[in-house]
Amino acid sequence: MTEIWILVAANPAIDNLVSRGRELGGQLVAVVAGDRSCAEAIAASGVDRVVWLGEPGATPVEARAAAVADLVAEAAPRVVLAASHPAERVLAGALAGRLGAPALTMVSSVRLEADAVIVTHATFGGVAEETVRVEGPVVIVDECGSVGTGLPVPIEEVTATAPPTLTVVETRMSSTTRVDLGKARRVVAVGRGLARREDLALVEELARALDAEVACSRPLAEGLGWLSRDRYIGVTGQHVHPDLYVAVGISGQLQHVVGCRDAGTVVVVNCDAKAPYFGECDYGIVGDLAQVVPALTAALA
Ligand SMILES: Cc1cc2nc3c(=O)[nH]c(=O)nc-3n(C[C@H](O)[C@H](O)[C@H](O)COP(=O)(O)OP(=O)(O)OC[C@H]3O[C@@H](n4cnc5c(N)ncnc54)[C@H](O)[C@@H]3O)c2cc1C
Incomplete structure (x- = not known):
């Protein structure tokens, strides 16, 4: 059965990725680099499996990108989805590099053919659209969604392969305020x-x-x-x-x-x-x- 993997750093708002994965068919597997509460939210958001890297502790989730990439690459999925949040984009980039796969953004449709994935996505910042045929794995960075609901599935905890070499030593409030x-x-x-x-x-x-x-x-x-x-x-x-x-x-x-x-x-x-x-x-x-x-x-x- 086709596996569609979903990369989650720390943001459990993946309902649009779940819908996209369901349209493609197959089993939806989410890999979570964030903490247990994030993994629990993902486990109850409509996916079929949740693979969790364990508590990140003092490690920023982005620093687990190599471990996430190793894990997902081993499963060799044809399609990997990630939401367009900064940390999720880091995971997507690391995985695309690891797989030698294209990472596509601003995607409007994805279709599976027997030997290829057909993706339509915006170019030039949305001025035009192009449809591409990918004959290998593809990493898709999609719009940010909301937190979805579904029957909870068990959380499978795995040990990260390469322990990160980076830890947070200090956290301070930023002097600039972020706006939405x-x-x-x-x-x-x-x-x-x-x-x-x-x-x-x-x-x-x-x-x-x-x-x-x-x-x-x-x-x-x-x-x-x-x-x-x-x-x-x-x-x-x-x-x-x-x-x-x-x-x-x-x-x-x-x-x-x-x-x-x-x-x-x-x-x-x-x-x-x-x-x-x-x-x-x-x-x-x-x-x-x-x-x-x-x-x-x-x-x-
Ligand atoms: C790969 C790439 C990505 C880019 N991405 C972005 C992006 O995301 N966002 C972005 O904004 N730009 C982006 N740019 C830059 C973009 O091409 C323009 O250079 C930029 O938008 C110009 O900014 P501006 O209109 O403020 O400045 P200018 O083009 O210099 O225009 C200033 C305007 O102010 C007017 N003006 C001057 N004095 C006055 C006055 N006293 N009263 C009223 N009007 C006055 C002038 O007539 C002029 O029209 C990108 C460029 C590249 C190459």
Whole structure:
């Protein structure tokens, strides 16, 4: 019988992976690198088997990637699924390397043929889709799901092959707060049009007036470091779908726009009337953000 393996680092929200595995048929085996409570949640989430590496103790779950890869590689499954959480992606990458298999993301469909796996997935950040034929094992990194329910199955504890060489020696609260922009109903995003870091206050005031989260284009987070990396939108950043997306001083390059294509109403503020974003928005304001943004904030107040 075909085995579909599911990689779990520490996040038990795998109902979409279980559904995907059920569509493919065969037995669903989850391997869990996280703690017992995670393994118990997985055991009651609709899978057929749970293989657990035992308590991670002071070892971060990502550091068990080699052990997970060894275990799954031994079973030689054709399809392996993982949710798109940071730690799960580490496990998926390690396993793909171990198997010499492709790791595919943003997948919309998977089909088993006698001698191949047919996968359709998005490319260019969702602008296009391609269908590929994989004649060997494939690792699929899928959307994050919710915690599912099912008849509990026993947890099979195994001993990790290679003990990790890494332990946590100190844990401190991060000085930056993490945001979940995916849940935001309103977002005000700012780009390189912002001349000085101090001017971020203008954008933050507008966001406050709109009860919105602040986001940005990649250069502000990765190059300038004016906002944290979890706030940049785009193909390599966050994907958001708010009711309202206000883009201030952002040119509208494809790599940015694909991250907010599902937004409801899009408002663009840019001093260049030829900025590409004006071709993608519902409302466009041509003007200097230093004047337009405070005026919008005042009007909202
Ligand atoms: C592989 C790859 C992946 C990438 N992934 C991402 C991604 O995920 N997200 C992302 O955002 N980018 C990404 N990029 C970068 C992307 O290509 C663009 O370079 C980036 O989005 C541009 O950011 P920006 O619009 O803020 O800056 P710019 O393109 O420099 O635009 C600044 C805009 O501000 C306007 N402006 C200037 N002054 C003012 C003013 N006073 N008032 C109003 N408007 C003003 C200008 O007219 C201009 O349109 C990626 C690039 C690559 C190569």
